[in-house]
Amino acid sequence: MVKLYQADVEIIENKHLTPVHKLLAFNSKQIAAHPIPGKFITIDLGQFFRRPFCIAGVNGTKIDILYRIIGPGTEYLSKLKKGDKINVFGPLGTGYSPLAKDVLPVFVSGGTGIASLRYLAQTLNKPGLLFYGAKTKKEIVGLELFKKKKWKIILSTDDGSLGSKCNACDLFNRYLSTYKLNNLSSVVFACGPKPMMKGISAKAKEKGMKCYVSLEEKMACGVGACRGCVVKVTNLKSPAFQEKAGSRLMMQDGQIKNQSINNIEFDYKACCKDGPVFDSAELLWD
Ligand SMILES: Cc1cc2nc3c(=O)[nH]c(=O)nc-3n(C[C@H](O)[C@H](O)[C@H](O)COP(=O)(O)OP(=O)(O)OC[C@H]3O[C@@H](n4cnc5c(N)ncnc54)[C@H](O)[C@@H]3O)c2cc1C
Ligand code: FES
Numbered sequence: 651m652v653k654l655y656q657a658d659v660e661i662i663e664n665k666h667l668t669p670v671h672k673l674l675a676f677n678s679k680q681i682a683a684h685p686i687p688g689k690f691i692t693i694d695l696g697q698f699f700r701r702p703f704c705i706a707g708v709n710g711t712k713i714d715i716l717y718r719i720i721g722p723g724t725e726y727l728s729k730l731k732k733g734d735k736i737n738v739f740g741p742l743g744t745g746y747s748p749l750a751k752d753v754l755p756v757f758v759s760g761g762t763g764i765a766s767l768r769y770l771a772q773t774l775n776k777p778g779l780l781f782y783g784a785k786t787k788k789e790i791v792g793l794e795l796f797k798k799k800k801w802k803i804i805l806s807t808d809d810g811s812l813g814s815k816c817n818a819c820d821l822f823n824r825y826l827s828t829y830k831l832n833n834l835s836s837v838v839f840a841c842g843p844k845p846m847m848k849g850i851s852a853k854a855k856e857k858g859m860k861c862y863v864s865l866e867e868k869m870a871c872g873v874g875a876c877r878g879c880v881v882k883v884t885n886l887k888s889p890a891f892q893e894k895a896g897s898r899l900m901m902q903d904g905q906i907k908n909q910s911i912n913n914i915e916f917d918y919k920a921c922c923k924d925g926p927v928f929d930s931a932e933l934l935w936d
Pocket of ligand 2: 868869870871872873874875876877878879880920921922923
């Protein structure tokens with residue numbers, strides 16, 4: 651079991667990568683000791699709840715966070731300088747599953763979703779295929795590592811200022827057959843806005859491809875205690891679920907009802923503890 655660590659750490663870098671993105675770095679031996687891509691930390695940014703951020707890279711004991719300035723918390727973070735301290739907590743959640751030797755990693759990133767995939771790419775010993783969609787050319791971020799590791803990068807922007815004029819989901823759908831991506835040759839890893847991940851999951855399901863998504867639900871505690879970040883899942887194959895499924899009943903309006911949607915048994919999982927990375931086949935998107 652990974653030991654959670656909370657401490658004030660000193661910022662060693664907080665630099666702009668684009669007008670709306672920054673790369674923040676700090677040293678933490680404890681967080682670096684569990685180098686699993688897909689895990690995240692929370693940072694106290696002077697708001698009521700701590701804010702979650704993926705680990706975007708680890709070099710020695712240096713931890714990278716790649717973030718978009720979007721609201722009061724990240725605005726506050728963006729103003730901090732080298733030498734300032736932040737309180738970090740982690741590493742939290744479950745990360746990406748290891749990749750089998752003979753398959754091509756296919757990443758689909760929408761916007762700041764690149765942060766989580768950047769660290770995964772760093773740990774893989776072979777290049778893959780990256781589909782990356784952003785609003786505009788100026789918001790394409792975090793590609794240096796992919797270029798250095800010789801990934802094939804296919805870009806799109808909403809305004810057509812770079813790459814195809816479409817979103818990451820349409821880009822992925824468009825190039826599936828070009829790159830002969832199928833269930834035997836490739837595994838998909840996606841991170842970005844929910845509609846994008848829903849679309850990618852549907853396409854992967856249609857093609858029988860294994861697909862992992864990293865969800866970004868709003869979080870409070872970050873450790874599975876408040877249930878504020880739950881997502882609906884099905885897991886018909888799990889023996890534990892099968893055992894529960896027959897007997898699980900719940901009270902609703904004074905009546906006892908089975909927990910089911912269209913006869914599909916479902917359950918809830920905490921995005922922060924059981925995720926944020928999920929096998930897309932177990933998610934019920936609604
Ligand atoms: C597991 C996880 C990992 C994350 N990793 C990163 C990362 O690596 N880099 C990064 O830039 N961001 C990441 N995020 C999102 C980040 O946590 C939010 O952008 C941040 O909390 C915003 O805080 P704020 O106070 O600046 O803005 P808020 O005032 O909290 O939000 C500003 C706006 O953004 C929306 N918003 C806030 N959080 C989310 C969210 N999780 N999903 C969708 N919309 C949201 C709000 O609805 C609001 O409209 C991650 C979120 C999760 C759950
Ligand atoms: S944020 Fe509290 S359970 Fe996930």
